[in-house]
Amino acid sequence: MDKKTAPVNITVDKNYDSEMCGSIPLHLVNLIQPHGVLLVLDKKNYQILQISENAEQLLSMAANDLLGQPLANYVPQEKYTEIISKIEGQASLDKIPLTLPFATQHKKQTFSAVILPQEEYILVELEENESAEAEHFTSLYQHLKYITTLLKQSHTGQELAQRFTEEFKKFTGFDRVLVYKFDTQWNGIVVGQAKEADMDDYMGLRFPASDVPKQARELYFRNPYRLIPNRDYTPVRLIPVINPITQRFTDLSETSLRSVANVHLEYLGNMKITASMSLPIIIEDKLWGLISCHHKTAKYPSYELRSAMELLSDILSAQLEGKQKEEHMELRVQLRSIHVKLMEQLYTSSNFAEGLLEGEITLLDLLSLSGAVVAYEGNIWTKGTTPDNQEIKELLSWLRRTKSNGMYVTNSLPIDYPHSKDYKEVASGLIVIPINAEQGEFVLGFRPELIQTVNWGGDPNSAIQMEPDGKGYHPRNSFQIYKETVKSTAAAWQHEEISAADTLRNALLEKLLKERY
Template sequence: MATTTTPSGDQNRVNFDSEFCGRVPLNQTNLTQPHGLLLVMECESGRLLQCSENSSDFVGLEPAEVAGKLFSELASEAAFELLSKRLHSVREGKFPLSVSINGRSLLLVVEPVDGYVLMEAERLDIEQRSFVDVFEPLKYVMAAIEGTEGVIEACRLIARELKSFSSFDKVMVYRFDKEWNGEVIAEEKEEGMETYLHQFFPASDIPRQARELYRKNPYRLIPSVNYTPIRLYPVLNPLTSSFTDLSNSNLRSVAGVHIEYLRNMKVEASMSTRILKGGKLWGLIACHHRTPRYLSYQDCSVFELLSTFITAKIGAVEDAQAARQKAEGHALIARLTEAVYASGNLADAFEAQRDALLGVLEADGVSLVHGREVNSWGDTPSITDVHDLVYWLQTHNVQHLSQEPSLSSVFEGGERFSEKASGMLALPIVPERGYYLLAFRREAVRRIDWGGNPNEAIRFEADGKRYHPRNSFQLWQQTLTQTAPEWTETEELIADTFRQFLVEYALRSAQA
């Protein structure tokens, strides 16, 4: 285990997530994984534009015998009519359809795209679980999730039950922070599998483009990292004269760097399922297996359904917590408002309602600055330092609510008072006149357990173009100093509501 102590202002780690990884195209591979057959069909005519070159494995026909044919010729007229009916009734998203092509029973997962249709086929001759075998545990898990009281408890439950259902060697629930680093908040694993519970992974492990694909697609299955990619035939889509966009295809081939990443983790199969909140990617359910592991569409759909259910649960829990916090904050604002109008002076009112002032801003100290006059409560920097901070805010034209969780990283000399005021939330009242309310938070030394050294997340070759993921995921501990806990989105909303009252009060006082 390696350790390092880092003043927050000395963090020089390159953000490969935005600098490099986020620019690598993932949807234009023109290659697929071999566990399914990909068909590309023109919407109106039903003509098959392309197919993956493993068609003989699934329908006993060579690619040249499939591409260019009408769907109705390979399946049946009735199958095409049913497909057309479904396509006209489904506005967006994927749907399953059972068909027979050349005497082979297939399940198609169909998705309409602009002008054409993507169809991913899997064999139906593989033994499937019965409806009862799937529904009964699913019904139990959904009821159990509903009965949980917190996010962590619900995530632990989903990890345990999905591991039991899928038999993956490890199931983890992974939550993103503001910088898109991920933390493993729940984990269930077999003996011999390395634990990553409570460890963080840098944003470059799941770069921007990959996160966007996860947001759009419910799950991503990689049955084996040791596969040979399958090309599309013909290479170019005849309709667009370009590569077919495989953004929403579960069969889309995997980027080589991710395959290498999984191998470095000693994983041969993986599955990732999205967790959304408010339409944004909140986290992932990540499953790993030490040997190849295939899941049917039916089993993958269980993951999709449970991820939707856990998404709703997380949203409900976090929204309820935010609602309670807002109610408490607004009650404190009401107390402060009443005190201000009763005294006719902000400083006097804040002195009388000191606890409410610190509480509404969730702060260890607060300074009210009006020109050269400074009034402070709790732990704050010196008057001189407060004046310097106001000048710095004016120089940077801070007109709206703004927070800095590590002043020493942006304000020269901030390390002098970092112990009592590492973080600052600025509430501009009349900023051009140096009228501010500043909230401060004490230093909170933080230890971060990383899954491998985040400074070595990517290793470039000599040409500076080809790159590889890190080899080691050994625990690497980082201690952050001169930083404070960030104000949450809800805390910022409450503070901004208070700021709006202060702005209105200042305007009325100036007109009186």
């Protein structure tokens, strides 16, 4: 197993989530990839309103001859009845996969089909069907069970991601498989990798958010995967160009055949990739990351294999979610134990500052701090490594003026409060627990600067290269490691630590209230 790990808890200052890339109308390209045929049907009588121009190659009948014809002319009656029953029987607009016999006067054949009911029309995707023998299905099922069992043996999320890529590569035959996790700014970092020896190593590298722009990310909630069997394909048009029902381009958001933006095909070429397939990792209804599969030559996975890959992506999502919950629960239990001991100490101390900062357990233990300050009733108590007294007074004054609305948490204080640059080595991270903010009474927790190196897959500042005319643009052509040093930043605050600080604040206010009244 690859022993490299990915440093995921680094906050990058610059926002690489390009508005330009995110504004491309990917769903209105009006083009498809040529490995299938797309039909647009009238929702009332199931007549063919639009069809992709490659119909003759796959259906042995000219596209224009099929236009206006009812689907019933080419599909057996029992299958046609089944399709109508399924469309009318479901309450939602979910996709309906099925095996579809399709017969023209020249040829009879069977397709793997996906019916995509829309509000105003119906989309039908047809791909040539590779007959799946019972033995093949059994083999797929057995391999799925084996992989699932292996994944359950992983102890951490990192180990799970790495093991998944290794098994997924064997299962699918792709040359490289990556598990790619998004950070809070939608930059992606490779946390798992399996690859052929002659391919570039991306493990631990970060890629700017513009590589998977906002609109592309949103489409992963509507599609179980994105397949490009051959980036050198010639796009196929729909005819007529305009949808007769909507009088607009047909929305192809949910189709797997939808054509790909030229800039992405160029991006794949720069990576020396001919075929790719990506699947979303969705946790708690949020896009956590992607499974990204690359192949050096053209590759067209069967519909059965793609369905199995889709199932495995769901299994990985569930397993990662479970690991996250385990890790968060362990931290909550640990912090709760420290909180209880700290409360016992607090209630037996002469004053609450001493109870927080002195004794066997301190505030530093609860929140993983390098230093802490208690400012209360005109007094200042310190523990550990903190700014000097004058710097603390100036910081308290700034907090009193600007941060009086509850807790304040940052892992890059110099960005919000430039005066702190002089002591960023001590206090790049700050958590503020207000006691009486209007009177300048706070509990402060500090974390030191953590200088870290981010390894990017190519220079993120050159991720998008504009044409001289300012209209066209291209992706970067190099993915060589570009090192960026991140300064004035502390270790990130975890949600459970912030929650523990809030719980502590409530306990402190309750104690002080009892003492006063």
